[in-house]
Amino acid sequence: MNQTLEDTIIAISTPAGHGGIGIVRLSGPEALPIARKIFCVKEPEQNIPARTMCFGYLLDDESRETLDAGYLCYFPGPYSYTREEVVEIHLHGSPVLLNEAVRLGIRAGARPAHPGEFTLRAYLNGRIDVIQAEAINDLIRASSLDQARISFKQMEGSLSRKIASAREKIVDLLTLVETSLEFPDEDTEITPEQIRTVLLDLIGDLGRLASSYEQGRALLEGLTVAILGRTNVGKSTLFNALLEEERAIVTPYPGTTRDFIRENIQVDGVLMKLVDMAGFGQASHPVEEEGILRGQKLAEKADGLLVVLDASREESPEDFLLLNKFRNKKKLLVFNKSDLKPAINRQKVLDTCPGVSWVEVSALTGKNLGQLKKMMLETFAPQLEKQEEIILHQRQKVLVDSIKNSLENGLKLLDEGAGEELVAEAIREALPAIGQLTGEIRNQEVLDQIFNRFCIGK
Template structure:
């Protein structure tokens, strides 16, 4: 902080109608005063949180660079908790670069990527969940992600985590009080602790599980199109994208490499991967494509299994369906415009719980129902208020918390040492604390003294 004031453009590179340059730091105002001249004289400096019209000027040159609006956010009521000035000018890259250059000449330093958010975090304006939410919000591909991110920026997940943490600390302090003051009869019996855990564990489980949807609307779900050669995977791929992306020919084995494209269905983001057919390859290049395809299919979050409805059931189809058992899938009976050759009952018998849809990728028939099926299968709706975990980082901490809580429960139920149950709960408190980016140990003692009357 101190003399270090940063400047950068806040709008994306390229030509736009408007462009914004942001300055943050102790000398933000001083920098702005050097390069910006208000249209009407403002007494006592720039007003707070009110745009002022004026011109950006190079102090060394007489002519104005651009007309612009300046808004001053006084510390700590600003994004970074420092003094912040935003200059909104015309969106010419040349003009904006010139403003940044002038700012640097006037004593600011070019900001690194994300440095404004970093300052907001380090100055305590945002916790880590909120900082993540800022990033998610500005990068949202889907409206769903934008909505969840914006709610999390408002602190909804942080508050939820804080409440969870409060309950964990309270449970832990009960056990600690019994350990620290054995003569005072404060012991929280295992039964009471197990009861508390019985309501905490499902709550954490729900949060962990919400990552499925969080991933769908955030990082995206990777779906591999699998099937024998020439069942029309590439045609389906193009149909789902609504674009001629993959090369389609009547010849089996046309696709040897794999293609990856992103499509948004509803609020969910899907990364579709088209690849070589998984049958018996005849060409060495094809062979490598098949091996690669198997790996991609294994690593994908889900599968679209494509069968040819016009051909009779083959052992190959059965192997395909069984081969990826345990993986979430949707089964597509493609080429439904041709005369039926496939026995649908055999397919359904092998498909298990995966939905089966008849589609003609070529004619564009039933593509929308397929989209909906993908959405419900891979990105189930959560209630409007249901909190959604968007990040693997958050999910990992919650998963760790869940494991610690389960171990604590098992220890208490099995009459194991209470100090080990306490150890697991401490771990849970630490992880949940990490989730919100803060770690404090004094708190448990505070609660011990607040709730328990000790003092032999």
């Protein structure tokens, strides 16, 4: 990726397609002069107010043809997204016009931006670190509100501060150990016990951070929740009701659903991939049999199960078979068709799986579906502490693990009675990983990987 900061870059910053407005953005030393060439505003250049919308016209400066009306907004560096001179031109959201504006901008001296290059510049100019850059992209691509919340905090520097504080503690510890080595007689001496306390504290913190990656992944990818039960209990009806869309076919005949269907829903900001599948029981057709097998495999891997039972009929051996088969999975028991006269022996079912939460619903009338959603959150979703930091990227997880490893090596040496010099050396090995985590140590390949995931114009 070209990283010359002398260039002025240009790109459309709004998504592809037609929209109410579309924004072309420029960043670099010539941003304002170039913008003024292609966009005509009343104010003379020296009077263009900062961060204020100025009405004007998109103009082909060669043919003198006016192409659109809109607004120009000038963000003088360093008070801009990239810390450089930045101009946004707001036009009508027409791809034809926006592309033309970019073409005119290039003719006037700008160069097309690479994906993520605006954010890359913000990083190269020291406004954000790599963790924050990753968070910006996460925020843009967030598929659930929870994920967006976490990414926003990280964009504002919460995770970076946590890493900085770990770094500070490590550096302080190293300084103490080194001073006590250099001046052994003075009262600067640090005891192995003190070193151990600091190390254990840091290792605990980093361990919690590393294990938050599992939650992070669940957030990014969503939780898979499989709807399972014998045929005709109302799985597809429940699936549709939770989806609020008539997605799966529902009929009064057992064996309606044969293949599985997966759709995303959001429950209070948490992304769940809901899967409807063939009902368990005697298959009436080889296709259904295959569907049942696939469903079982899926259910085994799911993050949670909704085991649906027909409360208007007596419990059947298949119900018990199912409950036993998925004994060790997180699940909820859903007694469906509660609008009809009950016939199931609920207690008998509950006795086979003590401790499992249950709810009586009617997928048909919608009764208790809100309650069911609440329970799905409580039972399946990782419980996020609001102030806790979550790692969303494998890159970050690998580096946090590596920092923790170095500290653990130091601790091991300390426990084996090795000299403080050796202990310090092991601890010092944590520093490069910290540098890579926040991007202080620049690795072109890693930067390319991170910023290539961005859209053009961000």
